[in-house]
Amino acid sequence: QVQLVESGGGLVQAGGSLRLSCAASGRTFSTYAMGWFRQAPGKEREFVATINYNGASIYYADSVKGRFTISRDNAENTVYLQKNSLKPEDTAVYYCAGKPGAGNIDARRYDTWGQGTQVTVSS
Numbered sequence: 001q002v003q004l005v006e007s008g009g010g011l012v013q014a015g016g017s018l019r020l021s022c023a024a025s026g027r028t029f030s031t032y033a034m035g036w037f038r039q040a041p042g043k044e045r046e047f048v049a050t051i052n053y054n055g056a057s058i059y060y061a062d063s064v065k066g067r068f069t070i071s072r073d074n075a076e077n078t079v080y081l082q083k084n085s086l087k088p089e090d091t092a093v094y095y096c097a098g099k100p101g102a103g104n105i106d107a108r109r110y111d112t113w114g115q116g117t118q119v120t121v122s123s
Contacts, residue, residue: 002026002098002112009094009117012086016121020081022096022114030074033103035110036081038092038119045095049081050103059103064090086121093118 008020022034035050049060049070058070069082079096094117097110104110 002029002032004096004098004112004114006094006096006114006117009119011120011122014086014088014121014123016086017082017084018086018119020083020094020096020117020119022079022081024077024079024098026077028100029077029098032098032100032112034070034072034079035097035099035103035105035107036070036079036094037097037107038090038094039116040089040092043092045107047105047107048094050105051079052103057103059105061105083119086119088121088123091119091121 003025005023031053033052036048037045039045047061051058051070067085072079096114098112099110
């Protein structure tokens with residue numbers, strides 16, 4: 001079983017950058033697809049990005065394409081989300097999630113979740 005802990009959130013001005021990290025424990029991390037999701041107040045959790053077990057397959061939500069980059073380091077059991085050109089609408093709690101098999105944009109397909117990290121972008 002994989003356990004996930006996010007870090008790297010905070011307050012940043014519009015146009016700035018942040019890098020989120022998600023540290024995983026457990027022997028099966030390198031076999032898991034990983035995803036980042038976010039949830040703004042009063043809104044449903046939405047897909048941000050996903051990466052397959054070896055980083056060869058990556059997919060982004062249209063809203064973050066070209067600004068965010070997902071990556072992983074299986075030797076460090078960590079997945080990252082580099083966020084550039086941040087906008088106020090990127091403000092949300094960001095969650096990383098893991099699942100066996102292929103990545104997916106549907107949060108219901110993921111069986112392991114971190115506790116979330118708050119990202120606030122000021123205008």
